[in-house]
Amino acid sequence: MPTPSFAARYLGRTVLAIGAHPDDIELGIGGTVALLAAAGIRVVTAIVSVPAEYELRSAEAKESAAILGSEPRILLEGGCRRIEDLKNYQLVGLLDALVREAKPAAVLTHGPTDFHHDHVTVYHATVAAQRVMQFDLFSYVPTMTRPVPVPFEPNAYVDISSTMDKKLEAIAAHKSQFYSRGLAFEFYRDLARVNGRMVGVDYAEALAVDKIVFA
Numbered sequence: 001m002p003t004p005s006f007a008a009r010y011l012g013r014t015v016l017a018i019g020a021h022p023d024d025i026e027l028g029i030g031g032t033v034a035l036l037a038a039a040g041i042r043v044v045t046a047i048v049s050v051p052a053e054y055e056l057r058s059a060e061a062k063e064s065a066a067i068l069g070s071e072p073r074i075l076l077e078g079g080c081r082r083i084e085d086l087k088n089y090q091l092v093g094l095l096d097a098l099v100r101e102a103k104p105a106a107v108l109t110h111g112p113t114d115f116h117h118d119h120v121t122v123y124h125a126t127v128a129a130q131r132v133m134q135f136d137l138f139s140y141v142p143t144m145t146r147p148v149p150v151p152f153e154p155n156a157y158v159d160i161s162s163t164m165d166k167k168l169e170a171i172a173a174h175k176s177q178f179y180s181r182g183l184a185f186e187f188y189r190d191l192a193r194v195n196g197r198m199v200g201v202d203y204a205e206a207l208a209v210d211k212i213v214f215a
């Protein structure tokens with residue numbers, strides 16, 4: 001019997017992807033988002049804050065969401081903001097409201113071992129949002145534009161062989177990061193190839209299961 005796909009679990013339901021900043025979702029789980037969207041699943045990609053160049057970076061995020069097939073959101077809309085300037089209860093309130101509105105069957109967010117403080121803060125606020133309703137919770141790999149070693153122990157893998165190119169296309173839509181700043185994102189193809197090799201497919205994205213609810 002073939003293995004049921006990740007998408008099959010969420011057909012007819014909503015999946016919510018959360019990233020602290022523009023491009024985090026694409027780097028961590030762009031292939032998974034594209035895969036779910038291609039299966040007809042409503043995927044909401046929510047960015048908490050745009051720390052700089054608001055107009056440009058929010059336009060890039062919109063373009064990237066169109067490539068992935070997701071519904072984009074910016075939680076701190078209207079101008080440049082930093083997550084660390086928020087009180088924790090304010091961030092939890094934002095995520096609570098998002099969960100109430102999107103009613104996700106699954107949430108994919110940053111993990112607790114990330115070195116970026118904003119990412120870890122978003123992870124903890126997402127954990128707290130489980131008070132609002134039950135959903136499967138997954139963390140994705142620490143995302144960074146200049147890779148450094150960070151601990152991450154995945155225990156679930158999504159075969160993204162069919163959406164690997166779309167992931168890179170969505171990352172490339174963030175031109176202000178990956179072109180004008182000269183950052184390389186081929187690392188994310190390498191990482192997906194290594195993850196894929198370890199589980200017998202061409203390309204995979206790795207997740208850590210925080211919680212899964214079986215009917």
Ligand SMILES: [Zn+2]
Pocket residue numbers: 020021024116119143
């Ligand atoms: Zn980030």
